[in-house]
Amino acid sequence: MMGPGTTWYIAVAAVLFGIGTTGVILRRSPLIVLLSLEIMLNASNLALVGFSRQFASVDGQIFAICVMAVAAAEVVVGLGLIVAFTRRKMPLDVDTLTELRG
């Protein structure tokens, strides 16, 4: 069973990473920024899995699973922050949240 080569996997990963970057910079709602971050993490996972297939080594897949766990941790903290913002009646807009600005 010969599917598309690693080049195609990396190309799709690059396109997804570009979409995620655009979303992080473009959108103002922290929820969508988190969703775009997930797209970027998944693009890196796709590249890891593609290379793992190329070199016939499972290490890349192990790394992809670790990335998944870290992404889950990031979502927990990010959503916790967003809920905390809402409870303090702060606006959900990354441009107006400037209290920590130096």
Added chain:
Amino acid sequence: MGNVLVWVIWVAAALSCIGSGIAVISFTNPFYSALALIGNLASLAVLFLLASAEFVAAAQILVYAGAVMVMFLFVIAYLGGRADAPWAGGPRWLQIGAFVVGAAIMIEVIVALATKAGGGLSNGTEITRSFGSPAEIGRLFLTDHLLAFEITSIVLLIAAVGGVVLGMKTQAEGEAS
């Protein structure tokens, strides 16, 4: 014949992956964005399966499309799903810059692929049947990658504690309400 079928499924999954990715960043309602991300994760799982990463594909569906996205949808429902247009707020140069940066990263990787990799990247390497199976991954996690496994468990524990701390009612908030 088998090759053609693999290519057809792969291209369909890749297109749906990119399409739902664009949908995530262009919907105004965050609820629809989260639903589009579920489609994105599911089609990524198909791509993982075609790269013989069975366990990663299963974990993707269970952990991401299942657990993480349900949490996202709960929070969005709790917040009331406020609409936020993709073009709302932010200076004009930032909106153009977002596309320039996204396109630059994409083109950079693709040019590097086209010029350097050439035909060097192929998945022609022979693999055994157990490649990417849960048994193989579990064995590696408990032998070669034990440290990474343990560190991941601590990261998850810290995130769980952090989530609880962020969710607690603070003193100032208690007085205000």
